[in-house]
Amino acid sequence: MTAATSTLARAGVGPARIEAELLLAHVLGVSRGGLALAGPVTPAQQERLRDLVDRRARHEPLQHLLGTAAFRYLELAVGPGVFIPRPETELLAGWGVEQARRSVDSGGGLVVDLCSGSGAIALAVAAEVPGTRVIAVERAAPALDWLRRNAADRAAAGDRPVEVVAGDVTDPELLADLAGRVDVLLCNPPYVPDGTAVPAEVAEHDPAEAVFGGPDGLAVIRPVLDRAARLLRPGGALGIEHDDTHGTAVPELLRADGRFVRIADRPDLVGRPRFSTARRADAGS
CATH class of the missing domain: 1.10.8 (Helicase, Ruva Protein; domain 3)
Known part of the structure; x- marks a missing residue:
């Protein structure tokens, strides 16, 4: 030792x-x-x-060597081809759990997790809020394999099953049948600006498409906000993680969109801007 x-x-x-x-x-x-x-x-x-x-x-990731990553109360299978969930994302997941509980108490409980990756956020919500219907959306084939594996493992362990959808968050027709019905929408998208220096463990082992989000890091966030506005019911809750340089930019995008209210940015445990939240405005407001 x-x-x-x-x-x-x-x-x-x-x-x-x-x-x-x-x-x-x-x-x-x-x-x-x-x-x-x-x-x-x-x-x-x-x-x-x-x-x-x-x-x-x-500098091969510890999680790859162990084959699992801890996330809130879960152990998720991870490996090459999927982004390793980070501790800071547990804050967004925890916020989502709170919103999902309120939704279930009000007779709702439809939760969508976009850019789901390993399924960390979706599976945490399903495990902690049994009354929910959770849909996890992922585009990349390797990540989908890990997502489906984790969803099957958690269902076998007795958690409420998570519905896995292969889809692209930039597709305007994504989950079109759920338009205006979603209670909570959560997303941890790729958001690091292109060209940003990242640790070797990230650069060599995390999928680049799950890390980098275009020249300003907002290339995926912009269409996600539009999907959220289309999918959420009036009063539905949105939570989206972002780069620590986006503490002003993402709330500004939400305000400029015009379909969101109660916009706020929330810090991580060391005080850095980490995720933005909002509510879908009522129709006509």
Whole structure:
């Protein structure tokens, strides 16, 4: 364990001790908390651990090595071809859970998650608000595979099934049959401006189409706002994650659209602008 920790620390991977313990627990098939009770590490397990540590030291994502990513109360399968859900997105998901609960209490509960990726937001809402109908939309074929796998796993675990739709958020006809009926629409789109320097783990392992959002980072957000305005019922709730440079730009887009009210921007846990929220205006307002 000392050697693994040192290797990761030298590579700038951290917290090195915690990640080394997570990799060892993965090799042994136990939880990190169960390491103290685990038996001796066999030579084969030691070799596997060295391989995983070396890969992590080359900045292969920890989640790819473990095969899962934690998100709120879930463990989601992830790997090459799908964006790894980030802790900051849990804030948007939590806000969405609150809105979905209010909607269910009022006799509604139709939730749409656009740019769903692994399904993190959609599956969190379905797990935490059982009365909802949740639809997850994703365009990229590799991400769809992971989304369908996670949706099937959570349904098998007893969560309310999530409906998976292969679709493009720039398509004006997307979910046209639900126009004016959606209670909550959530989205974590690609929003990093093209050319922005990102960590090696992102640049080399996250799909570029799930990260970068055009020259100003708003190329996908603009059509998403139009889809939201078309799909949401009057009073329906919108939450959309954005780059930390978009704390003014996205609310301005919402105001300029004219179909949204109660527009606000919300920070992440370190105070950076992270997601914008709004309500669909009543018809004629």
